Amino acid sequence: MGRIPCCEKDSVKRGQWTPEEDNKLLSYITQYGTRNWRLIPKNAGLQRCGKSCRLRWTNYLRPDLKHGEFTDDEEQIIIKLHSVVGNRWSVIAAQLPGRTDNDVKNHWNTKLKKKLSGMGIDPVTHKSFSHLMAEIATTLAPPQVAHLAEAALGCFKDEMLHLLTKKRPTDFPSPAVPPDMAIAGGSGAGAAPCGFPAPPQTDDTIERIKLGLSRAIMSEPGAPPGKQQPWAPADMTEGLAGMYATYNPAAHGQEEFRYDNGTVPEYVLGGGAGAGDADQGTSMWSHQSMYSGSSGTEAAPRPAAVLPEKGNDSVGSGGGDEEADDVKDGGKGGSDMSGLFGSDCVLWDLPDELTNHMLSISTSGVCMKPFAFAAKLSTKCANENARVEELDLQSDQMKELQVEEHVIPQKRSAKIHDFCLGIPFGGLLFSMGLLGYIFSRSTISLVLGIAPGLATLLLGTLSLKFWRSGRSSFLLILAQAAISAFLAWKYSHAYFLTNRLLPWGFYASLSTAMGCFYAYVLLAGGNPPPKKLAAIPPQ
DNA sequence: AACCTCGACAACCGCTGTAAG
DNA sequence: GCTTACAGCGGTTGTCGAGGT
Numbered sequence: 001m002g003r004i005p006c007c008e009k010d011s012v013k014r015g016q017w018t019p020e021e022d023n024k025l026l027s028y029i030t031q032y033g034t035r036n037w038r039l040i041p042k043n044a045g046l047q048r049c050g051k052s053c054r055l056r057w058t059n060y061l062r063p064d065l066k067h068g069e070f071t072d073d074e075e076q077i078i079i080k081l082h083s084v085v086g087n088r089w090s091v092i093a094a095q096l097p098g099r100t101d102n103d104v105k106n107h108w109n110t111k112l113k114k115k116l117s118g119m120g121i122d123p124v125t126h127k128s129f130s131h132l133m134a135e136i137a138t139t140l141a142p143p144q145v146a147h148l149a150e151a152a153l154g155c156f157k158d159e160m161l162h163l164l165t166k167k168r169p170t171d172f173p174s175p176a177v178p179p180d181m182a183i184a185g186g187s188g189a190g191a192a193p194c195g196f197p198a199p200p201q202t203d204d205t206i207e208r209i210k211l212g213l214s215r216a217i218m219s220e221p222g223a224p225p226g227k228q229q230p231w232a233p234a235d236m237t238e239g240l241a242g243m244y245a246t247y248n249p250a251a252h253g254q255e256e257f258r259y260d261n262g263t264v265p266e267y268v269l270g271g272g273a274g275a276g277d278a279d280q281g282t283s284m285w286s287h288q289s290m291y292s293g294s295s296g297t298e299a300a301p302r303p304a305a306v307l308p309e310k311g312n313d314s315v316g317s318g319g320g321d322e323e324a325d326d327v328k329d330g331g332k333g334g335s336d337m338s339g340l341f342g343s344d345c346v347l348w349d350l351p352d353e354l355t356n357h358m359l360s361i362s363t364s365g366v367c368m369k370p371f372a373f374a375a376k377l378s379t380k381c382a383n384e385n386a387r388v389e390e391l392d393l394q395s396d397q398m399k400e401l402q403v404e405e406h407v408i409p410q411k412r413s414a415k416i417h418d419f420c421l422g423i424p425f426g427g428l429l430f431s432m433g434l435l436g437y438i439f440s441r442s443t444i445s446l447v448l449g450i451a452p453g454l455a456t457l458l459l460g461t462l463s464l465k466f467w468r469s470g471r472s473s474f475l476l477i478l479a480q481a482a483i484s485a486f487l488a489w490k491y492s493h494a495y496f497l498t499n500r501l502l503p504w505g506f507y508a509s510l511s512t513a514m515g516c517f518y519a520y521v522l523l524a525g526g527n528p529p530p531k532k533l534a535a536i537p538p539q
Numbered sequence: 540a541a542c543c544t545c546g547a548c549a550a551c552c553g554c555t556g557t558a559a560g
Numbered sequence: 561g562c563t564t565a566c567a568g569c570g571g572t573t574g575t576c577g578a579g580g581t
Binding site: 015016052056103 | 546547548549550551552
Binding site for chain 1: 565566567568569570571574575576
């Protein structure tokens with residue numbers, strides 16, 4: 001049942017308002033107020049629809065409105081808030097005194113959207129291509145962190161693959177890389193900063209990214225963490241790191257995009273980056289993790305308490321003599337992510353022999369999985385025999401480190417499996433996100449509903465599979481915890497901005513609860529073992 | 540000078556939520 | 561509980577002027 005029209009369309013004037021009409025409306029409202037919009041045009045002697053009068057008043061005539069150009073500060077606020085709440089113009093406008101939602105919307109559509117696009121940033125997701133790649137480079141850093149990221153990334157691999165293989169300059173204005181900027185030794189001299197028109201050689205960028213990944217793979221896997229880190233700023237002369245540095249706009253004093261230590265991305269538009277910016281020499285994305293969305297985390301140190309280095313790894317263990325087992329367990333079950341990219345994943349159609357080599361586990365404590373992941377990514381993208389040959393060399397090195405797999409029984413565990421709540425949680429997120437997207441076409445639903453829902457569903461299902469086969473789901477639970485934490489943060493932020501209990505408050509509470517639940521499962525030692533395995537006495 | 544294109548802004552449209560009768 | 565009107569929202573369309581051809 002539709003609503004009756006608010007006025008007769010034939011008898012009302014439409015189109016631009018004349019100064020006389022404005023005067024009539026203004027003087028009437030000044031005298032009598034805005035109590036009944038249906039009566040206002042009639043009483044004010046206007047041939048206008050009441051709704052039209054209301055819009056004219058709220059969007060133009062109101063005395064508290066600010067007319068004229070948006071300031072840089074206002075633009076910053078709009079972009080910040082848009083990255084959090086999406087196209088909710090009224091929410092954004094509420095933070096800008098004197099601006100209407102229509103103003104904000106128009107300004108976004110005519111100016112800011114283009115501005116961001118010109119900087120190589122997708123105005124919808126507020127992520128950039130180089131961001132994505134830089135995150136991959138960072139992900140290849142500390143092995144355990146990479147493990148976690150790998151699990152999370154598994155859910156986004158299609159998107160990444162698409163980005164790596166399908167994007168073209170016409171689709172996505174990637175940051176420029178001058179032709180003389182070889183990726184190895186790309187020190188940044190003469191480098192084009194972010195935010196300039198994509199040059200014809202943008203296709204090269206894709207190739208260089210692939211090459212960068214390959215080089216990351218080829219970097220000496222046995223080197224101790226911290227000593228040889230191609231991703232570390234100090235050594236940013238190789239592979240992705242070179243490109244990574246190339247894209248650091250802070251180093252060039254150009255139009256810059258960066259994240260501050262707040263809770264939302266901060267874009268600095270048009271302002272020259274201050275010399276000696278904290279980000280200089282490091283990733284411009286170093287303040288924000290693609291997977292967690294968390295910010296304020298400096299690039300280099302990762303909290304050891306969260307993801308301890310192998311060797312003194314005791315996450316999920318009770319300490320003491322259980323540590324050794326847990327180390328094995330963590331290195332084994334935890335490292336065994338083959339469910340993600342191995343036999344359970346048909347997307348990464350590498351030759352079996354190559355895959356098997358890469359899925360082997362290192363006794364030295366250096367995880368090979370990130371390399372395996374990147375190798376697959378690179379191989380899939382490049383689809384070149386030469387690349388496979390490179391990887392074969394790498395896999396030969398890995399062979400030497402291969403150890404025999406066997407199931408280690410757990411000594412202590414949680415009372416409930418992660419997937420018991422995780423799968424329903426993921427399903428709820430996914431379905432709510434899907435519904436939200438169907439009904440509102442909101443990208444927020446995609447980013448904060450469908451994607452994490454699918455990721456959680458996938459991880460929960462894999463965890464169930466691992467549990468059935470007696471393997472450790474530790475990293476899968478960790479990844480789910482990371483997703484929950486990210487969602488809790490994002491939803492809470494949206495809630496504090498909008499003050500709406502539904503949906504943001506509800507989702508924030510739910511995500512926080514799930515985060516606590518995952519933390520409990522992790523701290524309690526992981527999932528309880530299957531009965532058939534629990535019956536086996538520990539060796 | 541005429542025409543075209545494009546950007547910026549204003550206005551409209553259709554819908555939902557909510558409050559009053 | 562139903563109807564009606566208002567308020568608000570986000571997407572879309574219309575208008576106008578500047579600049580280019």
